[in-house]
Amino acid sequence: MAQQIITAVIAIALAIGLSALFFLGSNYLLDRFLSSDSLSGDAARMKRDNLRESIRPWIFVGPAVVLLLVYLVYPVFASLWYSLLDRNANEFVGLANYAWAFQNPNFLVAVRNNVLWLIFVPTLATGFGLLIAYMTDRLWWGKLARTLVFLPMAISFVGASVIWKFIYDYRGSGEEQIGLLNALVVALGGEPVTWIAVPFWNNFLLMVILVWIQTGFAMVILGAAIRGVPEDTLEAAIIEGANQFSIFFKIVIPQIFGTVVVVWTTITILVLKIFDIVFAMTNGQWDTNVLANFMYDQLFRAGDIGKGSAIAIVIMIAVTPVMLYNIRRARADEQ
Numbered sequence: 013m014a015q016q017i018i019t020a021v022i023a024i025a026l027a028i029g030l031s032a033l034f035f036l037g038s039n040y041l042l043d044r045f046l047s048s049d050s051l052s053g054d055a056a057r058m059k060r061d062n063l064r065e066s067i068r069p070w071i072f073v074g075p076a077v078v079l080l081l082v083y084l085v086y087p088v089f090a091s092l093w094y095s096l097l098d099r100n101a102n103e104f105v106g107l108a109n110y111a112w113a114f115q116n117p118n119f120l121v122a123v124r125n126n127v128l129w130l131i132f133v134p135t136l137a138t139g140f141g142l143l144i145a146y147m148t149d150r151l152w153w154g155k156l157a158r159t160l161v162f163l164p165m166a167i168s169f170v171g172a173s174v175i176w177k178f179i180y181d182y183r184g185s186g187e188e189q190i191g192l193l194n195a196l197v198v199a200l201g202g203e204p205v206t207w208i209a210v211p212f213w214n215n216f217l218l219m220v221i222l223v224w225i226q227t228g229f230a231m232v233i234l235g236a237a238i239r240g241v242p243e244d245t246l247e248a249a250i251i252e253g254a255n256q257f258s259i260f261f262k263i264v265i266p267q268i269f270g271t272v273v274v275v276w277t278t279i280t281i282l283v284l285k286i287f288d289i290v291f292a293m294t295n296g297q298w299d300t301n302v303l304a305n306f307m308y309d310q311l312f313r314a315g316d317i318g319k320g321s322a323i324a325i326v327i328m329i330a331v332t333p334v335m336l337y338n339i340r341r342a343r344a345d346e347q
Contacts, residue, residue, distance in 0.1 A: 038071040088328065094321035101317045109322035119323070121299055122306040125215055126330075129286055129302065132216070134279040136223045138272060141230025145238055146260060148231075158235070162228035169225070169288035176221045177293060180207040211299045218300060221289050226282070230275045237271035238264060270341065277338040284331045303327050 046064040048057035098105050113119045144161055148154035164172060181191030182204055189195045194204040208214045241264055249259050265272070287304035294300045296309065303323060311320025 091321045097318045099316040109318045122301045122303045129283045133283045137226035138230045138276045140227045142234045145231045145235035164225045165228040170292045173292035182206045209298045237268040
């Protein structure tokens with residue numbers, strides 16, 4: 013442990029030192045070789061100064077742009093090319109991998125499951141977050157409630173899956189049940205159920221985990237938006253005799269609708285890439301597979317570069333429109 017801490021400290025110090033050295037050195041070289049001091053004439057000096065100052069911002073953003081190109085843009089085009097090749101990326105096969113995917117029953121099950129996740133998770137997480145944010149603003153113990161709801165955000169998806177695995181745990185009939193759900197079922201006189209192995213419905217049990225995590229995120233963002241609703245508007249509605257139900261649906265929601273859409277689309281993008289929870293809970297068994305897990309199966313278990321890349325491109329195409337809409341909506345809100 014001590015060795016790891018020392019290595020981490022050295023790595024951080026090295027990264028900061030090299031970054032500082034890069035920026036200071038770049039600025040020094042820029043000022044030295046593009047200096048206008050040796051030039052005669054105001055026009056020539058102004059031209060040199062403008063050139064120098066136009067280059068200077070790129071010193072700061074240049075490394076980030078290069079990293080984005082290497083780690084984001086290049087993989088997209090590489091995946092697109094690999095999706096047109098065979099399993100070993102040696103022979104061009106055209107759209108055969110895409111044709112295989114859309115005729116594969118496991119792929120279609122993954123698509124169906126992703127659609128279910130898209131319908132229920134963003135809607136429930138945003139709805140619960142909105143409701144909790146509105147209600148806790150009016151409770152004296154609202155801060156404690158918000159803290160408890162937000163806590164799952166601090167847990168990784170795999171960690172949350174482990175917690176919920178204990179809740180759904182199944183032991184044979186007659187054995188002591190350590191899973192919360194089966195303990196309740198047995199206490200009420202029922203038989204224990206292998207919850208995560210029940211086809212179709214087990215998908216909803218997995219979705220509960222992500223709703224549990226993302227409700228805190230929605231609550232924080234929407235809570236801030238609710239607190240931005242003008243008090244005089246709410247007071248005027250109360251004076252006019254509006255009840256809390258009317259205030260919530262006719263005043264609060266219309267005024268924060270833009271934020272609601274941004275939260276909903278942000279969770280939607282996350283859902284389209286969902287992988288960890290399914291991988292940790294069922295590994296795609298019992299008809300719970302999703303596209304990202306199916307891509308992992310093809311790419312790393314089956315070793316098929318072409319098919320795995322084709323599924324990755326399908327996921328990217330599905331995510332892109334939602335992401336673009338989210339960016340446009342955020343920009344519109346800023347203006």
